[in-house]
Amino acid sequence: MSLDDPVPPPPVRATLDSAGRLVTADPPLLALNAAAGGMIGGTLAVPALARLARLALRLGVPVARTVTVAADGGDDLALSARANPMAGSQRGGVELLLIGWRIGDPWQSRVSRVPRNDDFLRRAAHWVWETDSALQLTRLSARALPPSDFDGTACLGYPLTRFFALAEDDVRAFPILSRLALHQPFNRQPATVRETGQAVLLSAQPRTDAHGAFCGFVGAAFCNDASDRGEAGPASSKRDLDVFTGRIAERLDRTLRVPLAQIIATAETMEAQAYGPLRQDYADYAADIANAGRHLVGLVDDLVDLQTIELPGFTILSRPIDLAEIARRAAGLLRMRAVSARVQIAAPATETVLPALGDARRALQVLVNLIANAVRYSPLDGRVWVRAERAGTQAAIIVGDQGKGIALPDQARIFGKFERVDPREAGGSGLGLYIARALARAMGGDITLDSAPGLGARFVFTLPLDAAAMT
Amino acid sequence: MSIDGRNMDRGTEEGVRVLLARATAGEMRATHRLYAAIGDLFIDDAVRPDDRTRLHLRAVLAQLTGGVEAALRSHAVRSLMARDEVALADRLTLSTTPVFARLNASGLLRDPPLVRELLGRVRQDLVADALPTVAPDDPDIPSLLPRLLHHANPLVGASAAALLAAESRQRGGASAGAPQSSDLPAELHRRLVWWAAAALRMAVADTGDGTLGALDRALAEAAAHGIAMHFEDDRREAVAMRLAVALDPGEDARRRLLVEALSDRRLSLVIALLGQGLGIEYADMREIVLDPGGERLWLALRALDLDRATIARIGLALAEADPQRDIESFADALDDIMATDRDVARRTLAPLRLDREYRAALSAVERGIERSWPSGGMPG
Numbered sequence: 145m146s147l148d149d150p151v152p153p154p155p156v157r158a159t160l161d162s163a164g165r166l167v168t169a170d171p172p173l174l175a176l177n178a179a180a181g182g183m184i185g186g187t188l189a190v191p192a193l194a195r196l197a198r199l200a201l202r203l204g205v206p207v208a209r210t211v212t213v214a215a216d217g218g219d220d221l222a223l224s225a226r227a228n229p230m231a232g233s234q235r236g237g238v239e240l241l242l243i244g245w246r247i248g249d250p251w252q253s254r255v256s257r258v259p260r261n262d263d264f265l266r267r268a269a270h271w272v273w274e275t276d277s278a279l280q281l282t283r284l285s286a287r288a289l290p291p292s293d294f295d296g297t298a299c300l301g302y303p304l305t306r307f308f309a310l311a312e313d314d315v316r317a318f319p320i321l322s323r324l325a326l327h328q329p330f331n332r333q334p335a336t337v338r339e340t341g342q343a344v345l346l347s348a349q350p351r352t353d354a355h356g357a358f359c360g361f362v363g364a365a366f367c368n369d370a371s372d373r374g375e376a377g378p379a380s381s382k383r384d385l386d387v388f389t390g391r392i393a394e395r396l397d398r399t400l401r402v403p404l405a406q407i408i409a410t411a412e413t414m415e416a417q418a419y420g421p422l423r424q425d426y427a428d429y430a431a432d433i434a435n436a437g438r439h440l441v442g443l444v445d446d447l448v449d450l451q452t453i454e455l456p457g458f459t460i461l462s463r464p465i466d467l468a469e470i471a472r473r474a475a476g477l478l479r480m481r482a483v484s485a486r487v488q489i490a491a492p493a494t495e496t497v498l499p500a501l502g503d504a505r506r507a508l509q510v511l512v513n514l515i516a517n518a519v520r521y522s523p524l525d526g527r528v529w530v531r532a533e534r535a536g537t538q539a540a541i542i543v544g545d546q547g548k549g550i551a552l553p554d555q556a557r558i559f560g561k562f563e564r565v566d567p568r569e570a571g572g573s574g575l576g577l578y579i580a581r582a583l584a585r586a587m588g589g590d591i592t593l594d595s596a597p598g599l600g601a602r603f604v605f606t607l608p609l610d611a612a613a614m615t
Numbered sequence: 616m617s618i619d620g621r622n623m624d625r626g627t628e629e630g631v632r633v634l635l636a637r638a639t640a641g642e643m644r645a646t647h648r649l650y651a652a653i654g655d656l657f658i659d660d661a662v663r664p665d666d667r668t669r670l671h672l673r674a675v676l677a678q679l680t681g682g683v684e685a686a687l688r689s690h691a692v693r694s695l696m697a698r699d700e701v702a703l704a705d706r707l708t709l710s711t712t713p714v715f716a717r718l719n720a721s722g723l724l725r726d727p728p729l730v731r732e733l734l735g736r737v738r739q740d741l742v743a744d745a746l747p748t749v750a751p752d753d754p755d756i757p758s759l760l761p762r763l764l765h766h767a768n769p770l771v772g773a774s775a776a777a778l779l780a781a782e783s784r785q786r787g788g789a790s791a792g793a794p795q796s797s798d799l800p801a802e803l804h805r806r807l808v809w810w811a812a813a814a815l816r817m818a819v820a821d822t823g824d825g826t827l828g829a830l831d832r833a834l835a836e837a838a839a840h841g842i843a844m845h846f847e848d849d850r851r852e853a854v855a856m857r858l859a860v861a862l863d864p865g866e867d868a869r870r871r872l873l874v875e876a877l878s879d880r881r882l883s884l885v886i887a888l889l890g891q892g893l894g895i896e897y898a899d900m901r902e903i904v905l906d907p908g909g910e911r912l913w914l915a916l917r918a919l920d921l922d923r924a925t926i927a928r929i930g931l932a933l934a935e936a937d938p939q940r941d942i943e944s945f946a947d948a949l950d951d952i953m954a955t956d957r958d959v960a961r962r963t964l965a966p967l968r969l970d971r972e973y974r975a976a977l978s979a980v981e982r983g984i985e986r987s988w989p990s991g992g993m994p995g
Contacts, residue, residue: 199946202946203946203949204927205927205928207931209935276751276757276761276879277750277754278754278756278757278761281761282758282761282779282879283779283782283783284783285784297776297779297783300779300780301760301775301776352748352750353749353750354747355750357750357754359748359749359750359751360758
């Protein structure tokens with residue numbers, strides 16, 4: 145059991161005779177049985193438990209299950225229940241053993257949680273492994289690794305430590321060993337694959353049976369590329385940790401993008417009623433699910449960008465681009481969204497050319513962000529202007545809206561991390577403007593804001609003018 | 616560009632032709648849809664695979680054909696390049712229609728032996744995953760297969776290691792599109808490889824004209840290579856059976872092995888131990904073990920003279936893992952199962968020991984007779 149888990153309450157016991165009549169019971173079950181109209185000497189009045197006991201009696205073998213019983217006051221009890229036919233008398237009585245008796249805040253058997261944790265672990269892992277209760281490796285598969293002759297199968301059936309060499313941590317201890325021995329979950333424990341010397345981080349969850357007894361570990365190993373370059377070892381574990389935290393966004397990207405894409409695609413299919421007619425409110429729920437999914441994908445995109453732009457020495461290679469053309473493209477991308485929000489976008493005229501130095505993809509990202517914000521904060525039937533201008537040595541795209549405007553004290557704040565133009569508004573990661581400005585600055589430009597309450601907002605995105613193209 | 620009236624007429628003619636062709640195709644699609652709906656509507660729920668099984672089945676089928684396709688492509692492209700057939704190699708690389716889609720459309724994948732094998736495998740994995748884990752009495756003693764590695768009989772040790780590896784491999788799930796062998800019985804693998812080669816040839820033929828003799832040669836060589844490199848003996852099913860045969864347990868040992876394999880969720884070993892004890896092939900035994908009705912399994916367990924507690928444990932574990940099973944009716948039937956004479960049970964299962972092809976032929980001939988007398992039997 146994990147240290148974070150609450151301590152389970154003591155087991156509650158009862159015995160029944162061969163006809164399913166209650167012979168003895170601990171006070172909590174006695175009270176529950178009485179509330180359901182039962183008594184000692186009568187049939188057990190809690191149907192789920194009575195069924196379990198009857199099944200164990202008829203089969204003559206122990207039956208363990210997680211059962212939910214309705215308790216007094218409308219609270220449900222989730223119990224880990226085991227019915228043991230009593231030894232020596234195949235057709236004798238049965239003993240009931242109930243674990244997790246706590247009303248309102250049930251301590252649930254971990255059985256149902258393991259598959260979920262397991263899925264999360266597996267999703268992004270390079271190796272997936274399982275052990276039995278004696279910590280012998282019983283399953284091992286390589287994921288997302290280039291195919292090689294080494295697949296580790298020769299270590300199957302042998303102790304986990306034959307495959308992984310467990311590294312010490314900073315205080316020269318082996319927390320992983322104690323956690324293994326105590327059957328506790330562990331996370332990001334440094335280790336190496338013995339055969340290849342590949343540095344990995346190990347995570348694992350204990351697997352238990354229906355009665356909470358330990359059956360083994362389900363685990364995953366993630367290649368630790370920083371250590372792979374020869375930086376491993378106790379002295380560099382602080383640095384490993386930094387690299388690891390720095391890679392969280394990348395891991396999020398890999399872990400979340402695939403399942404989110406599945407969620408969105410399925411929800412969109414349901415919304416479109418592609419599998420057959422659906423009641424409209426269900427189709428609308430599906431639309432909500434798809435929207436929430438797209439929001440999360442946007443958040444993942446932002447976090448990945450955030451990680452990239454915050455790397456020390458982050459720069460963007462600048463090339464000659466036509467900023468007016470990029471502004472037209474950004475406006476085009478948002479046309480559908482604008483139509484559904486009943487907002488008009490006035491993009492620079494087709495013949496307008498604005499030569500600048502920057503990265504086309506990143507400039508497009510910046511402008512999509514600015515125009516999307518403008519559309520979002522525009523009133524119905526409002527208008528968003530996107531103008532291309534030259535100002536000295538700068539090329540500028542000005543995005544103006546007719547929204548409620550931004551008060552002076554807020555103007556600096558909204559470029560901060562996790563800030564929104566209107567904090568009361570749901571949606572958005574609050575990273576968009578922060579990332580946009582960081583990108584603009586990395587290209588030698590900037591984003592400035594000019595606004596007053598009630599007068600709309602004007603964002604000015606500047607990049608260095610491409611002087612060579614002007615001559 | 617000038618607008619030429621004649622061209623425009625031609626364009627319109629072409630447009631009309633395309634529209635009519637599409638309308639006809641639309642009509643056919645509607646008919647298809649209707650018959651598919653009728654087919655699906657009247658399938659008895661008891662025999663219709665549930666959605667999870669269908670989904671997994673399709674995924675396994677796509678993965679298998681994808682693996683075979685990738686292996687064929689890379690081999691054939693290499694040999695085309697070696698023969699300086701760069702244009703053909705490019706066309707093969709650029710033909711993107713997946714073999715699965717083409718084989719699916721051709722109806723070839725509706726092959727009963729293939730689907731039977733895959734259905735058995737998918738059902739086995741789903742049930743094995745859902746089997747309740749049971750913690751051992753002594754957590755410090757390694758589980759069954761790791762212990763068997765150190766068995767006095769080296770054949771047992773080697774087979775246990777092979778089974779651990781085969782299960783890891785099969786359950787690990789290869790990455791999509793990576794070249795891989797199919798893990799199918801040799802005969803099915805052979806068929807699938809030739810089908811995939813033919814589908815690839817047609818995909819290339821669709822990309823343009825020109826002689827395809829060199830492509831045919833390269834694909835045929837790649838297929839022959841893929842068939843020759845397929846080791847049927849490495850399959851999980853074969854390895855499990857080999858382990859059971861090497862163990863050759865007595866009655867008491869078989870009982871203990873069955874219970875422990877089940878607690879470890881090693882369903883393949885459970886199936887193999889039962890098959891070995893009764894002289895029944897793995898695939899047949901798997902069908903018996905996974906049949907939600909269970910009657911043939913109860914007979915099989917009786918034929919092996921297993922005790923009541925072992926039969927109850929097996930029935931209970933399978934019922935917990937497979938929602939189609941009814942534990943209550945099993946509990947009701949347990950006394951009758953135990954009352955069944957062991958020899959009667961053996962005699963009832965005896966036909967299953969005959970060669971599968973012989974049994975298939977018997978059943979085909981029987982069905983043939985039924986078909987020629989549709990009123991239900993011969994006229995009196």
